[in-house]
Amino acid sequence: MYLKIYTTLTFIVLALIGHTIAGDPYALQNMTYSTDSGYYNNIPVKIYGFDAYKTTTALAISRVNPIYVFLQNPNGNIDNAMQPSIVDLIPGDDGYSDLKRINIVTGSTNSSGDITSYDDLTKLGNSVEIVQTDTYYNLPVVGFSATLETPSDGPEMFGYYKGVRVRFFNFGINPAGNATAPIYHVTSSNGTIIAALPGTIPGFRNYSGIWNIYTISANDTGVPITSLSQVSNLEQVFSGTVSNCPVSVASLPRSSTSNSRNSRNSAKSSRK
Numbered sequence: 001m002y003l004k005i006y007t008t009l010t011f012i013v014l015a016l017i018g019h020t021i022a023g024d025p026y027a028l029q030n031m032t033y034s035t036d037s038g039y040y041n042n043i044p045v046k047i048y049g050f051d052a053y054k055t056t057t058a059l060a061i062s063r064v065n066p067i068y069v070f071l072q073n074p075n076g077n078i079d080n081a082m083q084p085s086i087v088d089l090i091p092g093d094d095g096y097s098d099l100k101r102i103n104i105v106t107g108s109t110n111s112s113g114d115i116t117s118y119d120d121l122t123k124l125g126n127s128v129e130i131v132q133t134d135t136y137y138n139l140p141v142v143g144f145s146a147t148l149e150t151p152s153d154g155p156e157m158f159g160y161y162k163g164v165r166v167r168f169f170n171f172g173i174n175p176a177g178n179a180t181a182p183i184y185h186v187t188s189s190n191g192t193i194i195a196a197l198p199g200t201i202p203g204f205r206n207y208s209g210i211w212n213i214y215t216i217s218a219n220d221t222g223v224p225i226t227s228l229s230q231v232s233n234l235e236q237v238f239s240g241t242v243s244n245c246p247v248s249v250a251s252l253p254r255s256s257t258s259n260s261r262n263s264r265n266s267a268k269s270s271r272k
Contacts (some may be wrong), residue, residue, distance in 0.1 A: 025090055025166045026243065030143035033169075035067065035150075035248050038183075038196035039226040044153065045201060046251035047183075050140040050149070051091060051098045052243035056210040059242055062180050065089050066102035068121060074104050074131045082109070082119070085159040088118040088159060089142045098140040098244040099174060099210055102133045117161040136178050138171035138209045148167035150250040162172055171246045176200075176208035183211040186218050186225050194218070201247050209246035213239040 035046035053063070067080050068086040089096045105121065107128035121223070139157075143166050143244050148154055154169030186195035200207045214236045218225065225231060 019250065023093060023162070025141070025164060026144075026216075027160060028141065028143035028146070030145035032147045033142075033149065035251070036053070038198055040201045040248070041228075042197050042226045043201070043253065044226075044251070045198060046149075046248040047196060047198065047245050048153070048248065050244040050246070051096065052241055055242055056239050056240065058086045058182075058231075058238045059180050062099050062178050062208070062210040063095065063097040064099050064101050064178050065095070065097045066103045066132070067137070067139065068103045068118065069128070070105045070109065070112075072117070073106055074129070076104075076106075077181070078102070078104075083114040084157075084165075086115065086118055086121060087141070087159055087161050087166065088113060092162050095155050096141075098138060099178065100137050100139045101178070102135045102137065104131045104133060106131070106213050113161065116163045119162070124131070132178060136174040138174050138244065139168040140167055140171070140244060141166050143167070150248055153248050153250050154246070171209060174208055175204065176206050178214050179206075179208055180210045180242065181206065181208040182214055182236075184214045184216050184228060184231075185239070186231055189217075189219060197225070198245075198247060199228070201252060202249050205235060207247075208246055211243050213241045213243055215239050217227050 010040045033048050033050070035048055038047050042269045067086060070082040070085070071078065072079070072082065087100070088196065105128055106180050107124075109115050109124060109128060115124075121130075140154075141161075144165070146169075148169060157168050157170045159166050159168060182198070182199040184195075184197040185193045198211070215238075216231050216234050216236055218231050218234060223230075
């Protein structure tokens with residue numbers, strides 16, 4: 001049973017490292033992103049798997065990409081964006097990250113139509129002002145026909161990349177900002193993953209969908225591992241992988257999700 005549940009999780013994390021053609025949104029996989037099972041302090045959770053990359057040490061701060069949101073003024077509501085947002089990196093491009101830092105664009109843009117690339121934005125020079133914020137969203141760029149196991153976990157939104165349309169799943173504000181969080185893969189004596197234990201979940205201020213993946217080798221006890229406290233005395237070894245694995249809000253008890261739902265609702269700009 002453990003093998004059936006967790007082989008998929010391992011495959012997703014490894015397969016998504018350098019997984020697509022650079023600079024081609026039409027080459028992105030049109031797959032259904034399903035979840036894998038895990039536990040947080042004995043609470044069952046479901047976990048998605050998106051972009052992942054290798055690193056030699058665990059990262060306290062995640063790799064981040066800017067996203068440019070067009071508003072009438074710097075204090076405007078991003079629900080009322082003037083046009084779809086712009087990104088300059090998508091999966092397959094060097095340095096790509098699912099985690100996006102909001103940059104607000106105000107001023108005179110292009111009265112004849114949308115600005116559709118970062119290069120065109122820079123050509124506007126002093127006619128626009130770009131304000132970098134400290135707000136971060138989990139917005140994986142996905143294929144145009146890709147789906148989620150539970151669509152309400154990440155409603156679709158659209159933007160532009162180098163003159164063409166791109167599509168995101170909107171998992172909302174990352175409460176921890178650009179910080180990462182730990183997730184622990186507990187393995188049996190033969191290396192099979194028998195438990196996935198995120199260090200935090202949506203609804204907490206330290207929640208981040210960007211995980212440093214740690215491995216904990218445990219003896220086979222025959223007892224399901226549903227809490228980190230069960231293996232807290234064992235060595236935690238960084239796997240060398242950082243991955244975007246947002247926890248499904250729909251899978252959580254209602255009391256754990258109210259803050260998460262509220263934060264995601266403010267990220268609907270650029271939806272079409």
